[in-house]
Amino acid sequence: MVKKSELLRVMGALILLMCSMPACSLVTSKPGDVANTVTVEERGVWLNRTEMFVPREKLLKLLDDLKEAHFTSVYVDVYFQGNVIYPDSRYLPEFPKVSEPDILTWLLPEIKKRGMRAEAWVEYGFYAFHTPDAGKTTDRGVFLNKYPELTAIADDGVTYLHNKEWGDFFSLCPANPKSHELLINVFTEILERYPFDGINLDRIRFPNEHFCYCNYCKGHFKSDTGLELKPYKEGMPEYRQWAEWRKEQLNRFMKSASAKFRSIRPGLTVSLSAIPPESIDSMGQGWDNWLKEGYIDAAMPMLYGDSNFNQRIMKLKTFPYWIEKIFPGLDAAGLKPEVILEQIKFAESQGAKGIVFWYSGKLEDDLPGLKSGPFAQPAVSPLGKK
Numbered sequence: 001m002v003k004k005s006e007l008l009r010v011m012g013a014l015i016l017l018m019c020s021m022p023a024c025s026l027v028t029s030k031p032g033d034v035a036n037t038v039t040v041e042e043r044g045v046w047l048n049r050t051e052m053f054v055p056r057e058k059l060l061k062l063l064d065d066l067k068e069a070h071f072t073s074v075y076v077d078v079y080f081q082g083n084v085i086y087p088d089s090r091y092l093p094e095f096p097k098v099s100e101p102d103i104l105t106w107l108l109p110e111i112k113k114r115g116m117r118a119e120a121w122v123e124y125g126f127y128a129f130h131t132p133d134a135g136k137t138t139d140r141g142v143f144l145n146k147y148p149e150l151t152a153i154a155d156d157g158v159t160y161l162h163n164k165e166w167g168d169f170f171s172l173c174p175a176n177p178k179s180h181e182l183l184i185n186v187f188t189e190i191l192e193r194y195p196f197d198g199i200n201l202d203r204i205r206f207p208n209e210h211f212c213y214c215n216y217c218k219g220h221f222k223s224d225t226g227l228e229l230k231p232y233k234e235g236m237p238e239y240r241q242w243a244e245w246r247k248e249q250l251n252r253f254m255k256s257a258s259a260k261f262r263s264i265r266p267g268l269t270v271s272l273s274a275i276p277p278e279s280i281d282s283m284g285q286g287w288d289n290w291l292k293e294g295y296i297d298a299a300m301p302m303l304y305g306d307s308n309f310n311q312r313i314m315k316l317k318t319f320p321y322w323i324e325k326i327f328p329g330l331d332a333a334g335l336k337p338e339v340i341l342e343q344i345k346f347a348e349s350q351g352a353k354g355i356v357f358w359y360s361g362k363l364e365d366d367l368p369g370l371k372s373g374p375f376a377q378p379a380v381s382p383l384g385k386k
């Protein structure tokens with residue numbers, strides 16, 4: 001027989017041990033109760049606009065499915081292709097194909113009612129305009145029509161980023177303070193108007209290593225470094241200064257943007273759809289530094305596809321706040337459910353305490369495996385308040 005006092009001592013020790021584990025917090029309803037453990041983990045999904053412009057019942061069913069699979073956060077697509085998803089913005093037009101007026105007024109309460117957090121996912125970031133074929137229209141969207149001098153320019157003079165599958169993307173110059181002001185205005189409006197728990201920034205970057213060669217960038221790079229900016233070439237001698245200079249421009253953006261966002265609502269989370277670690281220099285997005293400086297509360301590096309996944313995770317392990325603030329973004333759109341489960345297993349084996357899925361429209365086949373596997377138990381998000 002084990003004495004009652006001995007049993008209590010062992011239980012006490014066990015509770016203390018569990019409390020000291022980083023993934024667990026202990027919730028007791030009153031002193032002395034045997035506690036339930038609650039997993040603290042981010043389980044997020046990017047809610048793409050394609051899933052938002054469906055009949056309301058269908059969208060609510062998706063939210064029910066997410067709740068049932070113990071998701072903690074939904075990143076709601078609110079800004080894309082030079083539009084916002086809500087009416088009467090002071091800055092940008094409402095997306096013309098919305099299926100219901102002012103969807104956010106009921107969508108956010110529905111997300112929160114299901115115990116999940118809602119973040120405003122500002123999908124397009126510096127990408128101010130999109131068109132399937134730049135040659136067929138002179139429209140460049142509200143911002144670039146008004147301020148053509150803010151258009152980001154490649155080293156060969158082309159003013160957009162061409163994607164074979166998706167068409168042409170026009171970016172604001174990511175270095176110009178006026179571009180910063182325009183974006184911060186829009187994102188502030190979103191946060192002031194709707195009770196999001198956080199903002200998830202995306203495309204806060206240069207389109208690639210060939211941008212930006214606008215007059216602002218050429219002039220300021222020269223006055224800041226004394227160097228003449230030449231077209232990008234692999235191994236160019238001034239590349240290090242160029243990469244650092246570009247990062248510095250976006251550091252400035254992030255510092256003032258997050259200070260502004262946080263001033264709007266206490267407890268607001270500022271997170272980032274981050275580029276994979278190997279692209280930090282080519283896109284000028286020094287998000288490892290943003291974590292270190294506290295400009296962002298969390299980063300979701302988009303580790304899409306299956307190649308180099310494990311190596312990328314090992315690289316991320318060397319970043320500040322790997323466990324607490326870095327939650328890998330997985331490619332549910334492109335990968336089979338069994339591959340996704342393998343990736344989660346590997347990320348968790350290296351300490352990851354969160355995962356975000358790209359994207360809501362491609363999750364259906366993943367949900368059964370999540371529910372019977374890594375998401376079987378409920379979790380609370382480490383991000384902000386619910």
Ligand SMILES: [Zn+2]
Binds near residue numbers: 153212
């Ligand atoms: Zn520029």
